[in-house]
Amino acid sequence: MAPSVAWAQTSDQNAQANRQFVQAMQSIRQADQSYDEAEQTKLLQQADALLADIITRLPESTLAVQLMTNQFIGDFDYVEFKNRLRGLVCADPKSNACLLHRIEALVTPIEYPIAAPRWDWLSLAIAYHQIGDKARVRPIVAPFVQALRTGGAKGDVSPDLFVSRTLALTGEVDRALAITREFQDCATRVYNLSDIVEALVWRGDMAKATEITEEVTEFARTQGCAWELGLVAQSLLHVGLEARARTLFLNTVEEQFSRFKDRRGNCCPPELAVAAGDLGDTNLALGLLRTVQEESPWTIPQVLGRLEARGEKVLTLTYADQLQDNDLKAETYVELIDGALKAKDRGQADTLSARLDKTLTDSRTPITLVQRARADKLLYSDNRWRGTFQAAISEAERGSGQRRDIAVPLLAALVEIETGKPMLE
Numbered sequence: 001m002a003p004s005v006a007w008a009q010t011s012d013q014n015a016q017a018n019r020q021f022v023q024a025m026q027s028i029r030q031a032d033q034s035y036d037e038a039e040q041t042k043l044l045q046q047a048d049a050l051l052a053d054i055i056t057r058l059p060e061s062t063l064a065v066q067l068m069t070n071q072f073i074g075d076f077d078y079v080e081f082k083n084r085l086r087g088l089v090c091a092d093p094k095s096n097a098c099l100l101h102r103i104e105a106l107v108t109p110i111e112y113p114i115a116a117p118r119w120d121w122l123s124l125a126i127a128y129h130q131i132g133d134k135a136r137v138r139p140i141v142a143p144f145v146q147a148l149r150t151g152g153a154k155g156d157v158s159p160d161l162f163v164s165r166t167l168a169l170t171g172e173v174d175r176a177l178a179i180t181r182e183f184q185d186c187a188t189r190v191y192n193l194s195d196i197v198e199a200l201v202w203r204g205d206m207a208k209a210t211e212i213t214e215e216v217t218e219f220a221r222t223q224g225c226a227w228e229l230g231l232v233a234q235s236l237l238h239v240g241l242e243a244r245a246r247t248l249f250l251n252t253v254e255e256q257f258s259r260f261k262d263r264r265g266n267c268c269p270p271e272l273a274v275a276a277g278d279l280g281d282t283n284l285a286l287g288l289l290r291t292v293q294e295e296s297p298w299t300i301p302q303v304l305g306r307l308e309a310r311g312e313k314v315l316t317l318t319y320a321d322q323l324q325d326n327d328l329k330a331e332t333y334v335e336l337i338d339g340a341l342k343a344k345d346r347g348q349a350d351t352l353s354a355r356l357d358k359t360l361t362d363s364r365t366p367i368t369l370v371q372r373a374r375a376d377k378l379l380y381s382d383n384r385w386r387g388t389f390q391a392a393i394s395e396a397e398r399g400s401g402q403r404r405d406i407a408v409p410l411l412a413a414l415v416e417i418e419t420g421k422p423m424l425e
Contacts, residue, residue: 017054017061024050025076041088048085051078094386099414100124100132102393106407110143116151117144122166123411123424129170131418137170148179164192168199169423173208186225190216194231201238202421210239226255230271237278249279253288270296277306282315297328301335302425308339313348321355326363330356330371337375353379366396366406370413377417385417 024047031043055064063073070079089097107120125140141163148163160183167176173196180192193216200209213235219225220232229252236245253276256268270292276285289303300323304316316336323329333356340348356375360368369392376385392413396406412424 013058013061014063017058017063020050020054020058021063021073024048028081037091041091044085044088047081051081094383094390096131096414096418097133099386099389099393100127102397103127103407103410103414106393106396106410108407114143114147117148117161117163119162120408122162123408126166126169126423127411127415130415130423141166141170145175145179160188160192165195165199168196173200177212184223186220186223186228189223190220190225190228190231193219194235197235197238199423202419202423206239210241213239213241226252227269228271230269230273230275233275233279234271237275245275246279249275253280253284268292270299273299274302274306277303282307282312286315286319297325298425300328301332304332305335305339308336308348309342310339311343313340313343313345317352317355326359327365327367327371330359330363330368333359334371334374334378337378341378349379364395366392366399367409369395370410374413374417389414389417 027043027047027050031040031047034040034043051067054061055067058064065071066073067078086101089095089101092098104124107124110118110121121140122144125137128134128136128140144163145167148160160179164176164180167173167179176192176196176199180189180196183189183192193212197209197212197216200206200212216235217232220228225232229248233245233249233252236242236248249272252272253268256272268288268291273285273288273292273296276288280288285303285307289299293300300319304319308316316339320329320332320336323332333352337349337352337356340346340352353375356372360372369388373385373388373392376388393410396410399406408424412422415424416422
């Protein structure tokens with residue numbers, strides 16, 4: 001193509017892009033001056049269509065380059081405009097789209113260059129895949145996958161911080177397995193494979209889940225992964241191999257206690273306590289829980305909830321009542337409510353619900369509020385949980401402190417409420 005022809009084509013694209021950009025700015029200005037919400041939405045969407053068309057149809061224009069690279073054009077901030085568009089979902093303030101939009105605003109912004117995966121943003125990607133805009137998933141996840149690769153999965157650098165689980169829960173199981181199999185250490189390999197098994201079970205792919213369970217069992221055996229055997233037992237239980245799970249669990253408990261008594265190691269891994277909630281008797285499960293709960297308080301609701309589902313309601317309630325941390329106590333009550341309902345004991349569930357209300361009165365925090373929303377979803381068939389969830393986000397927005405720490409529990413609760421699966425626990 002002759003230089004003069006190329007210049008003429010580029011010049012023509014610039015002229016067309018400038019015309020469309022002016023039209024888009026006029027639409028945005030009209031939206032700013034409108035009192036009607038529906039009209040505002042229509043005008044902003046028109047502007048968005050014009051700007052997107054500049055990028056796709058007129059890629060050689062200067063404006064297309066500026067828009068694609070998020071540059072300011074005069075005083076127009078394309079990133080801010082896209083955020084404003086996403087905010088339109090809050091025309092229905094109780095919708096999942098609006099709740100996700102508000103939670104995303106609580107997540108600490110990504111710092112570039114990305115040095116390692118961020119579990120808060122990966123949690124957000126899972127939430128969007130499961131209950132939101134799936135188009136948001138890959139742009140969030142891809143940079144973290146690249147950061148993991150750049151860090152070097154095979155070396156002694158960045159471990160896989162939630163990347164494989166994210167991929168598995170967003171439909172990329174084969175990619176999750178490929179990344180996981182690059183790790184040779186027991187902790188990363190067993191944790192990741194166990195996560196993938198759980199994701200496959202939730203998808204209903206029991207054949208693949210069983211295959212991966214056999215893989216993780218064999219890897220743990222050949223590599224001598226003693227500390228992670230509680231996870232292996234849980235994987236066996238997930239795929240219905242209860243007899244093997246129970247045998248592995250009991251042998252592991254005996255070995256761990258033996259090492260502990262002989263002062264040859266610590267007792268015990270927190271996952272073993274969680275497995276005991278499913279496989280051990282009540283006294284054994286509570287004994288293991290007391291051993292690990294100080295360093296791993298997340299085990300308390302998990303173990304007690306499992307025991308409650310098996311019909312143990314006196315000791316679990318007493319244990320929960322004595323907890324000092326109100327956020328943890330609220331979470332534990334919700335797990336007990338879930339367990340009581342699984343045991344078909346509505347009376348016990350209502351008793352626990354009253355205890356949860358008392359905790360909320362004593363400590364109205366984003367976490368206690370979101371636990372009330374989880375309980376409402378379990379106990380009632382209507383949407384009353386949405387109002388409580390809104391209140392939890394509002395409380396978080398008013399608060400200060402670690403924004404990342406509050407966003408992830410909110411995401412975890414919302415995904416669990418809408419899918420019935422504790423994907424981000």
